[in-house]
Amino acid sequence: MEIVARSEELKRIIRGWRIEGKTVGFVPTMGALHKGHLSLVEKAGQACDVVVVSIFVNPTQFNNKEDLKKYPRTIDEDKRLLQESSCSILYYPTVEDVYPEEDKRVFDFGMLDKVMEGEFRPGHFNGVAQVVSRFFDLVQPDKAFFGEKDFQQLAIIRAMAKMLNYDIEILSGDIVREPDGLAMSSRNTRLSNAHRKESALISETLFESKELMTAKNIKEVINFVVEKINESALLEVEYFNIVDGNSLQPLDDWSQSEYIVGCIAVFADEVRLIDNLIYKNFQNVR
Template sequence: MKTFTTRRQVRSYLISQGNVTIGFVPTMGALHNGHLSLIAQSKQANQITVCSIFVNPTQFNDPKDLEKYPRPIEADKAKLEQAGCDILFTPDVSEMYDDNEQWHLDIGRLEHLLEGEFRPGHYQGVMQVVFKLLDIVKPANLYMGQKDYQQFMVVSRMVELLKIPVNMVMCPIEREADGLAMSSRNIHLTPVDREHSLVLSKTLTWVKDNFNSNDIATLQQHAIEKLAAEDEVEPEYFRIVDGKTLLQAKADTQNIVALTAARVGKTRLIDNVIVR
């Protein structure tokens, strides 16, 4: 695996490889099997797989959250080597951003629903950095996880609006044996929190198993009550939505996704399930 820290280095190297198919997996590091499943998918379909590790400051609302974000770079490198990743791009903040840089792309209501409601400005930061990374790597295929379902939709909308020539690939959620969705934030869970956190995946599964398109509001209400009844769990939202717009699902909605976010102890977790 080759490692590059500057835009110029990685761009020059990729140009030197000629007309090859590039798959790209953007990450903030603290890699787990969810990330590695994206690398595996990319390797199956592309001649070169590039992974970036960059903890992007513009997508954090809370400076403390940015400060405590895990950065185990040596362990991450070892995992990528083992996974057969071809190129790692790990720039510094000064390499990616100029002083007082401005960015805003209007993607409509999508930015302000669900995560956007609780993390204002977050998705502008996500789009800003992904736009930069796509411009550097110029991949044919971009791999992102279903766990950040709304993020996938936001980036897809940006790609569409800015006519960026990349194919978006959503990869399924990887879970621990007990159902917890893999996340870099899971390391912050105490053993007790870890037990309580299982209520998220259990509630999502319950909704999928008991789904009745004529009674979405009641299902949603029961789900919130299940989360709130669990010790140490503070639900922020549980919504059953149209998978294409993230607006409230109706009886005749074709694509339905249930999404949730909750604080478990001091750690904020998100999860979702595709209902139909």
Template sequence: MSDTSPEVPILRRLDDLRALTRAWRRAGERIAVVPTMGALHAGHISLVAAARTRAERVIVTIFVNPRQFNSREDYEKYPRTEEADAVLLEPFAVDAVFVPAEHEVYPEGFATTVSVSGLTAPLEGEYRPGHFDGMSTVVTKLLTMTSADCAMFGEKDWQQLQVVRRMARDLNLDCEIVPCPTVREPDGLALSSRNQRLTHDARAMSAALPRALLGAAAEIAEGRAPGPVLETARAAVLGAGFDSIDYLELRDAETLGPAIEGRPARLFVAAWAGPVRLIDNVPIAVPAG
């Protein structure tokens, strides 16, 4: 064990983590894991709180995964705030924080990729090729490395949640994938580590994104045709000052294919505020008939 404090035990070696999890297993204790890339905020903390209700032992992982970034610059700019993260976790009596070096996760000669088809094609898959392969590979590794009985994932990254669910089912991973609600700022902006990179002006106008999304969802639920509603929402987002929109689409909540009348659906958006790309989604009840 290394870098250990009485408040938050920080582990960097897989051997040290496995020594703990083996002892917990022998004691018959359930293990919950919260996979993160650090730069923790209230959204992550809500996942930790949820984990506390489901297991005797809670592990938070912090690993900025190079294999799920499409830009080396984006990877290097991703905030790394380990000390602040540890302070945030102290009140929750986390049993371990696993902060592995890259070689612990991807040892020399690493040659395996976990790839999920179908669900990864639209939305983020179209604009971030290879992202979900990197995410699926590291999540598979983290779930097995931590011996987790359950893992918490936020609904803000809804497509990621569906991909992880499918991956866990297909690979017969003995780990429950637990969805947790999106946590938002008072003005509606979904919490994200990337929000730290927004300029003052960009942060001020960013509330237009959830506002447009929620407004469009309400109109579609009332029976208005999705096409014109989404065009109005796109205009509102761009009019607020966003530079561009990668997508603003209505999709089936489970399959991520085209929305089908009478089935649960969600609205998804990805838009650029300067160099910062924000994503969000909200549920919508698509009227039948």
């Protein structure tokens, strides 16, 4: 595995790969790697000849600057994990390398970024689109891999790729969970022992709610999830929406869509955790 800090060096290596006819996979991350990230790297390694992994904590997608400061950074451990993976190149740039000039682009995603994360984190997805498009321009991958835990982000990136006419296949990886069901996240390392233990209630409640589909309507299921999690003194639901998996717009009835997803954000003290559950996927969307 090579470690590259400058975009010009990265592009030079990738040009060599292209001359050799190699396919390129790309996994963008913000570091603090866990098994979820590594599963995407392995998926990329199975699908492509070479794999580029980026580690970059992107400042333009943080609407809360304190959250940016506190975001976990574990580069030495990240390097060790990637050495043992299918990663060919780790791109570990500075802010100046990614943004040699201020990125003033503003993306219009219609209603995709007006709900859920977009509602509670204004500007977040514009920053995501800025950095991912910048990386796409640098790496020019054949395939790019993103985790399904960030369900809305995946929809935004697919929309951005279409908007900017990227000839890149956007592929997703399943949510990887801890043994107690908590979705793996870099933010989990910031949880106290008590909050970490209690956070398993999030996935437990989501899984339980799926069993209620035949007996309860969407509003009742939403109320069940929110009330059960909020019964915990250590957790507070910011939002729980049940939406169409393509448009991300809220639904009122289970019959309104063949692709239905529940998306949730929960505060465990000051740590914000997200998760989702697919209730119905007759379209077999991935």
